[in-house]
Amino acid sequence: MTTSDRRSALRAGAGLVAGGAFAAACSPSGSSSGAVAQHAPTSPASPSSAAPTPAARTSAVSGSAPPASPAPATRPPARPRPAPAPRAFPGQxxxxxxxxxxxxxxxxTFHGQGEPSVARALLAEAERHGARVTVLAVGAWLDEHPDLARRVLDGGHxxxxxxxxxxxINAMSEADAAAEITGCAERLRRLTxxxxxxxxxxxxxxxxxxxxxxxxxxxxPHVLSYDVDSLDFTSPGAPAVARTVLDEVRGGSVVSLHFGYADTxxxxxxxxxxxxxxxxxAVTTTELIG
Incomplete structure (x- = not known):
């Protein structure tokens, strides 16, 4: 599929959510199915072509049953690797x-909230380009769509x-603000x-x-801000979002984007x-800073 075809397909999908944003903006408050492997059935050997094993010959003479084969050892399913933890960056x-x-x-960097299909489309498009992104997830969103936490990490993001x-959060009391931070942290820990x-x-x-x-x-250890605001939450149209990002981005930039918006x-x-x-x-923020 050409880049033009991918853009057309994404715009067509975006039409499903156009006309309304699914995520509250973070502007300053002052402002394959997987294919199942098919195995051909194994044809049993005919009696005339299959030679009896020594154990079978012995049991036929003695009248006793051959010893049972030991059951194959079962291995418990692998647990997903934990997500990376916060790092301190000296000098930052x-x-x-x-x-x-x-x-x-x-x-x-994407503010993680909104329609799951839009989030998956954005992650898939990033992966097609070999890009890795950072998703800052809202805890209540993870409560509704817990599978998306693992989807982000499995994509290398x-x-x-x-x-x-x-x-x-800046307008909250100390207790309420602390609960907002730790509440999301607890959900992330439980899921990842x-x-x-x-x-x-x-x-x-x-x-x-x-x-x-x-x-x-x-x-x-650090709070993550940004130096490029895409303003996609204002729904200005896809060309305006792209123009805003590309006019301001340069080496080292951290770009603010959102899940849940058709323009994005x-x-x-x-x-x-x-x-x-x-x-x-486009790399993860940890890779950018480190």
Missing amino acids: PAQITHGPRDRPRIAL ELGNHTQRHLD GSIGAWFRPSRASRASPLVERLARRAGY VAALPAVLDELDHRGLR
């Missing part, structure tokens, strides 16, 4: 907005914490074995000093194509 600020400017890498209910690689505040581009402190207490689905192929053309590789 408490709130990170971008990575090193001298490397041809950028991070596409990164998963993080975007609060439990996606409210204006880790509290997630990053924390990003909800309804704000940056965390208040209180929220920054609470995030650190919960186990996140339609814009992503053009964004990824142009990033490839510029030699900018």
Whole structure:
């Protein structure tokens, strides 16, 4: 399938969700089926062609049954590997907005909330381009769609914490803000074995000093912000989303995008194509910073 065909297919799928956004925006508050393997049936050997085994000959003479073969050892199913845990990056600020400017890498970060089919379409498109993204998931969204946590990780992407209910966390009391952070962290731990690689505040581009402190207490050494806002949550149309990102992105950029918006689905192929053309590789935020 050509890039043009993929864009057309994604736009057609996006039409299913056009006309309404499925995720609350994070603007500052001040503002194959898998194929089943088919095995041919094994034809039993005919009596005339199958020679009796020594055990069978012995049992025929003695009249005793041959010894039973030992049952094959069963191996328990492998457990999924735990998701990466938060890392401290010495020399980096408490709130990170971008990575090193001298490397041809950028991070596409998605606020994880909205219609699951849109999330899967965006992840699949990123994977077709060899891109890896960071998903900051809302805890309530994971409660409704727990399988998406593993879908993100199985695609080679990164998963993080975007609060439990996606409210204006900077305006909350200390107790309520702490509950928003730890509530999502607990869900991530239960689903993946880790509290997630990053924390990003909800309804704000940056965390208040209180929220920054609470995030650190919960186990996140850094708060993840961004330096490029796609404004996709305003539903300006796919060309406008792509233009905004491509006009501002440069080496080291952290781009804010959202699951759940038709414009984002339609814009992503053009964004990824142009990033490839510029030699900018989309990697996880941990890889970008590290």
